[in-house]
Amino acid sequence: xxxxxxxxxxxxxxxxxxxxxxxxxxxxxxxxxxxxxxxxxxxxxxxxxxxxxxxxxxxxxxxxxxxxxxxxxxxxxxxxxxxxxxxxxxxxxxxxxxxxxxxxxxxxxxxxxxxxxxxxxxxxxxxxxxxxxxxx
Numbered sequence: 001x002x003x004x005x006x007x008x009x010x011x012x013x014x015x016x017x018x019x020x021x022x023x024x025x026x027x028x029x030x031x032x033x034x035x036x037x038x039x040x041x042x043x044x045x046x047x048x049x050x051x052x053x054x055x056x057x058x059x060x061x062x063x064x065x066x067x068x069x070x071x072x073x074x075x076x077x078x079x080x081x082x083x084x085x086x087x088x089x090x091x092x093x094x095x096x097x098x099x100x101x102x103x104x105x106x107x108x109x110x111x112x113x114x115x116x117x118x119x120x121x122x123x124x125x126x127x128x129x130x131x132x133x134x135x136x
Contacts (some may be wrong), residue, residue, distance in 0.1 A: 001003055012085075013111070014051060014131070015049040015050065015051045015054075015056070016049060016050060016051070016127075016130055016131045017048070017049050018047055018048070018049060018050050018074075018095070018130070019046070019047070019048070020046075020047045020095060021044050021045065021046055022027045022044065022045055022047055022048070022071045022072060023042055023043075023044055023071070023072045023073070023074075024042060024043055024044065024045045024069050024070070024071055024072075025039040025040070025042045025069065025070040025072070026039060026040040026041075026062055026067060026068070026069055027039060027040075027068040027069065027070065027101075028040045028065075034041065037070075038056055039070070042085075044058070045057045045058070045059060045071075047073070048111060050127060051127070052116075052119075052124055052127055053115065053116055054102075054105075054113060054115050054116055054129070055071070055102065055113075055114045055116065056111055056112070056114070056115055057111065057112050057114060058110055058111055059107070059110075059112050061109070063103065063104050063107055063109070063112045065104050065105065065106065066103065066104060067101050067103070067104045067119055068101065068102070068104075069101070069103060069104070069114065070099050070100070070101050070116070071099065071100055071101075071103055071104075072097070072098075072105040073095060073096055073097045073115075074096075095126060095130065096126070098120050098121045098122065098123055098128060100113060100118060100119040100120070100123055101116070101117045101118040101119075102114035102116045102117055103115050103117055
């Protein structure tokens, strides 16, 4: 009640609902000596919600608990294979993130929870803006 009377705004940094598609690259292996990553076949996934530490996605029974994935938006796709992929045309222009890496920590028949392992500061700032704009 006081918030409404005096115009105070609470800053909520929880999950924000978002309906978007992202390109996902499953991590197959990592070579510690050469620090190279080997990825499997990419696919698109529907994002349901996002926060600074996790995202919830809808999947078609293709994800398993413990899978490590790299998530990219249309903005972050650069390879010739990505730009000519049929899925590239279905990805929305926004939101715009670079890539981030997450691990599947839970799943059910329709959705999965992803704990974000690595995310750049610019992407964290984008998520903070998204959350604060929706919390108003």
